[in-house]
Amino acid sequence: MASHIIAQAQAYLPNIPLTMVSQGAEALVFTTTTHPCLPVSEQTDTTYIIKYRPSKPYRHPKLDAQITKHRTISEAKIMHKLGQLGIRVPRLVAVDAPKGIIWMHFVGKLLANGEMSSLKNWLWYLERVSAPGSATDAGTARILTQVGREIGRLHMHDIVHGDLTTSNILLEQPHTDMNDTDWEPVLIDYGLGSYSGLPEDKAVDLYVLERALLSTHPVFSEKYNAWVLEGYALGHAEVGGKLGGKKCTETLRRLDEVRMRGRKRSLLG
Numbered sequence: 121m122a123s124h125i126i127a128q129a130q131a132y133l134p135n136i137p138l139t140m141v142s143q144g145a146e147a148l149v150f151t152t153t154t155h156p157c158l159p160v161s162e163q164t165d166t167t168y169i170i171k172y173r174p175s176k177p178y179r180h181p182k183l184d185a186q187i188t189k190h191r192t193i194s195e196a197k198i199m200h201k202l203g204q205l206g207i208r209v210p211r212l213v214a215v216d217a218p219k220g221i222i223w224m225h226f227v228g229k230l231l232a233n234g235e236m237s238s239l240k241n242w243l244w245y246l247e248r249v250s251a252p253g254s255a256t257d258a259g260t261a262r263i264l265t266q267v268g269r270e271i272g273r274l275h276m277h278d279i280v281h282g283d284l285t286t287s288n289i290l291l292e293q294p295h296t297d298m299n300d301t302d303w304e305p306v307l308i309d310y311g312l313g314s315y316s317g318l319p320e321d322k323a324v325d326l327y328v329l330e331r332a333l334l335s336t337h338p339v340f341s342e343k344y345n346a347w348v349l350e351g352y353a354l355g356h357a358e359v360g361g362k363l364g365g366k367k368c369t370e371t372l373r374r375l376d377e378v379r380m381r382g383r384k385r386s387l388l389g
């Protein structure tokens with residue numbers, strides 16, 4: 121990432137110490153311990169995330185400004201809505217839409233091997249480092265079922281994530297008394313999120329996660345996916361009762377079609 125983009129972020133955030141944690145196609149992500157609204161005397165050592173969408177030089181400046189503002193507002197609104205609905209998301213702190221900046225609470229912690237507790241890293245840790253069998257034990261089943269449950273609840277509210285990869289699912293331990301195997305999943309990155317009641321859009325969300333699990337955890341992906349789908353049904357039932365069950369069935373039926381299209385596409389190259 122060009123240093124002038126980091127310099128631009130720093131210029132928008134004067135006197136805020138920034139540590140870069142990620143540079144994706146859309147945004148730069150930093151951590152900081154400075155809260156944007158609190159006076160110095162009330163700052164704590166809480167860690168926050170700052171997500172910054174830089175301007176794209178290849179876009180017309182006016183259009184670019186509109187897109188940045190729109191995407192930032194859209195992401196923040198979805199996060200806010202999900203928080204209100206009781207779905208686990210990073211807590212919003214502040215938004216500066218014209219500058220493309222979202223502040224939120226940091227989620228997750230370091231695993232025993234020093235990696236961040238994304239679902240991807242955690243499953244890799246279980247598969248490669250942890251005690252044999254732990255990748256398929258009841259604790260893993262519980263967490264993947266919880267992942268599916270969160271997605272089910274999201275979809276029952278007609279919100280689709282748009283980029284459900286195993287890096288966009290972080291695991292956190294909200295209570296201090298939770299042990300090392302006890303985690304709660306939090307879905308992050310609503311940059312491609314949208315409102316949709318269509319089974320097709322929801323099925324594509326599930327398919328993207330299914331493919332991500334297959335490519336990053338090929339040995340156990342079938343089991344992992346089965347647990348996710350079990351939880352998906354639970355999330356629907358929890359929010360929508362009988363209607364939830366019907367909606368879940370519709371989406372899973374559509375998922376079969378999406379899978380079939382995916383297979384055809386890969387056969388045709």
Ligand SMILES: Nc1ncnc2c1ncn2[C@@H]1O[C@H](COP(=O)(O)OP(=O)(O)OP(=O)(O)O)[C@@H](O)[C@H]1O
Pocket residue numbers: 141142143144145146147148149169171210224225226227228236283287288290308309310311
């Ligand atoms: N609230 C958060 N707490 C902890 N880490 C976070 C948080 N938000 C983002 N991150 C970290 O920053 C990374 C990138 O964030 P995010 O996916 O939102 O940005 P992005 O630019 O859309 O990334 P990509 O293009 O790679 O999908 C995440 O994978 C995660 O490691």
